[in-house]
Amino acid sequence: MAQADRYTELINTPIGKLVQKQVGLPAPVPLKRFSPGDAVVDGRVLLGGAPGGRLAGALAKLVAEIGAEASTPLREDLRAAAAEAGLDAGPWTPAAAATQKYGAIVFDATGITEPAQLEQLHLFFGPTIRRVKRCGRLVVLGTTPEAASTPSEQIAQRALEGFTRAAAKELKAGATGQLVYVAPGAEDQLASTLRFLLSSKSAYVDGQVIRVSAAGAVPQLDWSQPLAGKVALVTGASRGIGAAIAATLARDGAHVVGLDVPALEGDLKAVTGAIGGSALTADITAEDAPRTIAAYLKKEHGGVDVVVHNAGITRDKTLGRMDEARWNSVIQVNLGALQRITDALIAGRRRAVLNENGRIVCVSSIAGIAGNFGQTNYATSKAGVIGVVDAYAPLLARQSATINAVAPGFIETQMTAKIPFATREAGRRMNSLSQGGLPVDVAEAIAYFASPASTGVTGNTVRVCGQSLLGA
Numbered sequence: 405m406a407q408a409d410r411y412t413e414l415i416n417t418p419i420g421k422l423v424q425k426q427v428g429l430p431a432p433v434p435l436k437r438f439s440p441g442d443a444v445v446d447g448r449v450l451l452g453g454a455p456g457g458r459l460a461g462a463l464a465k466l467v468a469e470i471g472a473e474a475s476t477p478l479r480e481d482l483r484a485a486a487a488e489a490g491l492d493a494g495p496w497t498p499a500a501a502a503t504q505k506y507g508a509i510v511f512d513a514t515g516i517t518e519p520a521q522l523e524q525l526h527l528f529f530g531p532t533i534r535r536v537k538r539c540g541r542l543v544v545l546g547t548t549p550e551a552a553s554t555p556s557e558q559i560a561q562r563a564l565e566g567f568t569r570a571a572a573k574e575l576k577a578g579a580t581g582q583l584v585y586v587a588p589g590a591e592d593q594l595a596s597t598l599r600f601l602l603s604s605k606s607a608y609v610d611g612q613v614i615r616v617s618a619a620g621a622v623p624q625l626d627w628s629q630p631l632a633g634k635v636a637l638v639t640g641a642s643r644g645i646g647a648a649i650a651a652t653l654a655r656d657g658a659h660v661v662g663l664d665v666p667a668l669e670g671d672l673k674a675v676t677g678a679i680g681g682s683a684l685t686a687d688i689t690a691e692d693a694p695r696t697i698a699a700y701l702k703k704e705h706g707g708v709d710v711v712v713h714n715a716g717i718t719r720d721k722t723l724g725r726m727d728e729a730r731w732n733s734v735i736q737v738n739l740g741a742l743q744r745i746t747d748a749l750i751a752g753r754r755r756a757v758l759n760e761n762g763r764i765v766c767v768s769s770i771a772g773i774a775g776n777f778g779q780t781n782y783a784t785s786k787a788g789v790i791g792v793v794d795a796y797a798p799l800l801a802r803q804s805a806t807i808n809a810v811a812p813g814f815i816e817t818q819m820t821a822k823i824p825f826a827t828r829e830a831g832r833r834m835n836s837l838s839q840g841g842l843p844v845d846v847a848e849a850i851a852y853f854a855s856p857a858s859t860g861v862t863g864n865t866v867r868v869c870g871q872s873l874l875g876a
Contacts, residue, residue: 409816409832412839432838433578435607436539438848440628440655444470445602447507447537450496451476451486454524456515459545462591463510464489466598475504477528498531506532508541508602513564514586516546518556525567533571541602542581544568545594548615551587561585565613572611572871573836580610580837580871589618593860599627600852608845610836611871619860620761620804630855632657635705637697639663639688639745640715642671644817645767648843649712652851654679658710661701663688688715688741694748698757701749707759710854711749713742713766713789718819723780731781738785742766743792756803763854764800764807766793767846770867773811774875786811790865797863806862808853813869814840835870 412432436446449472453460460482467474468491475496476482486493496504509532516522525544536542544564552558564583572581582601586594593616600606601614626632636653640646641662650660660681664672669685676683684700686693701708716738719730746764749757758764771779772786793809800807814820814831820840823831832840846868852858867875 409839430833430838432833433538435578435837435839436604437607437842437844438604442604443472444599445472445507445541446604447505447540448473448475449602450474450506450509450532450535451482451493451512452496452509452528452532453482453512454515454521455479455481456517457512458514458588459512459586459591459594460485461488462594463512463545463598464491464493466595467491469595470599472507475506502535505535505537506540507537508543509533509536510543510598510602511545513544513546513561516557516560516564517554519560519563522560522563522567525564529571533574536575536579537577539578539604539607540575541579541606542568542571542575543598543601544581544583546583546585548585548587548617568613569611569871575836578607578837580606582606582609582611583613585613585615587615587617587860590616590860593617593619593622595622596852596855596857597861600848605848605852607848608837608841608868608870609849609866610869612866614861614864614866616860617862619862622859623761623856625856626657629657630857631710631851634658634709634856635661635701635707636710636712636854637661637663637701637708638712638714641675642668643675644819645812645815645843645846646714647675648847649714649850650675650681651679652844652847653710653712653854654681656851656854658854659705661705661708663697664715688745689736693741694744697745698748702757707757708749708762709759710763711746711758711765712850712854713745713764715741716767716785718779718782720778720782722778726781734781735785735788738782739788739792742789746792746796750800750803750805758803758805760804761856761859762800762803762805763858764796764805765850765853766807766809767850768809768811768865770811770813770869770872770875773865773867774872793863793865801862804859806853806858808862809865810846810849810853811865811867811869812841812846813867813872813874815846815868816840816842834874835872837870839870841868841870
C-alpha cells in the first residue's frame with residue numbers, strides 16, 4: 405500500500421486550516437477524481453475567444469453534446485456559434501463575473517495573429533480566472549505554431565504556452581490549466597481531448613500542452629465504454645501503476661492482456677482475474693520475447709488494439725559509483741525491450757499485430773525531462789522513451805495508428821512510500837497542486853490516448869505531475 409498523505413488530511417481539518425493560514429503552509433485540496441456516471445464538467449462552462457477564431461463552433465457543439473450549462477460574452481460570433489449548436493448559452497459580461505463560479509473556462513485563441521492581440525487573454529481572463537470553481541478547469545485553444553500562416557502569428561501562438569503555464573500556477577483549490585494546439589483541419593478532432601481535460605479524469609494533469617493534428621474520421625462510440633471490443637496489452641501490470649492502467653482500460657470496455665515477469669505471476673493473475681482479462685508472463689528482455697508476445701496476441705486475440713509500455717525498473721546509484729550491470733539492466737528493460745516489442749507488433753503492414761487505428765502509449769517519467777540525482781540510467785532510458793514517441797509517430801501514422809507518452813511525476817505507490825520522509829514530502833509538495841498523484845491519474849491519461857476517438861492525438865508527451873516545479 406502507498407503511504408497515506410497525512411499532511412493533506414491534516415491541513416483540511418478545521419484546526420489544520422487555521423494553522424495553515426497563520427504559518428503560510430501549502431494548502432493542498434483533495435482532488436475530485438472520476439467515478440462512473442459523473443458529468444464531464446462539474447458546473448457551468450464559460451466559452452470565450454479572440455475575434456476571428458475558428459473553434460467556436462466546435463466548442464459550442466461539444467458543450468451541447470455533454471449537456472453542460474454554458475455562458476458566452478455578448479459578442480455576435482460567439483452567440484451565433486452557440487445558437488447554431490443548439491446551446492442555450494447565458495450572457496456573460498465582465499461586470500457580472502463576480503456573481504458566477506465556473507466549472508470550466510475555455511478560450512479560443514486561434515484568432516490571435518500578432519503579439520499585440522495577446523491583450524485578448526488579459527481582457528478575458530483578468531475578470532474570470534478567480535471565478536474558476538474548486539477543482540475546476542481552464543483550457544486555452546490555439547493554432548499549432550508551426551502551422552501559422554505568418555511569422556507574427558507563429559510568435560503570438562507560441563506565446564500562449566507561457567501564458568497558460570503561468571495562469572495554471574495562479575489557479576487555486578485544485579483547479580488546473582492546459583493549452584491545446586489545434587492544427588488547421590483538425591477542428592473535428594477535439595472531442596476526445598476536451599472531454600478528458602474538462603473532466604475529473606485529468607485531476608493531476610496541469611500546465612500541459614497537447615497537440616491535435618488533422619487525421620481520419622473520428623468513429624462513433626459509446627463514451628462510457630470507448631474501448632468496447634478492443635484488446636489492450638499492458639506490460640508491468642501486476643501492481644502499482646500497471647494494475648491501475650489495467651483496471652481503467654477494462655472499465656472502458658477493453659479486454660486486457662496483462663504481462664509481467666514469471667516471478668509475479670500470482671499477482672498478475674489476481675489483477676487480470678478481477679477484471680476478466682488474460683495473464684501472460686515473459687521476461688521482456690529475452691531475445692525471443694517480442695516474437696513470443698506478438699505470436700500470442702495474434703493467435704489468441706487476432707491482434708491488439710492498444711499497447712501500453714508500462715514495465716520499468718530502477719537501479720539507482722550516482723554515475724561515478726554505477727556498475728555496468730545497473731546501467732545496462734535499466735536501459736534494456738525501460739527502453740530496449742520497449743522498442744523491440746513495438747517493432748515486432750508493427751512489422752509489415754499486412755502482417756502487423758497492431759490493428760488498424762491502433763494505439764501505443766509509453767510510460768516515461770519527469771526524470772526523462774528534468775533528470776534526477778542518482779538516476780542517470782533511469783533518466784536516460786525515460787528520455788529515450790520520449791525519443792521513441794517522436795521517431796515512431798510519423799511511421800505509425802501510415803498505419804492510421806498513434807503513439808504518445810505519459811510522464812508521471814510523484815505518484816503515491818509502494819515505491820515512493822519507501823522514500824525517506826523529507827525527500828518524499830518535497831516530492832509531494834513541489835508542484836502546483838502541492839500533493840502527490842495516484843496511479844489512477846496516470847491510468848486516466850493513458851485511457852485518453854488509447855481512445856479510438858483520439859485519432860488526431862499523436863507524438864505527444866504529457867506530464868502527469870500536478871505541474872511539477874522540476875523540468876519544463
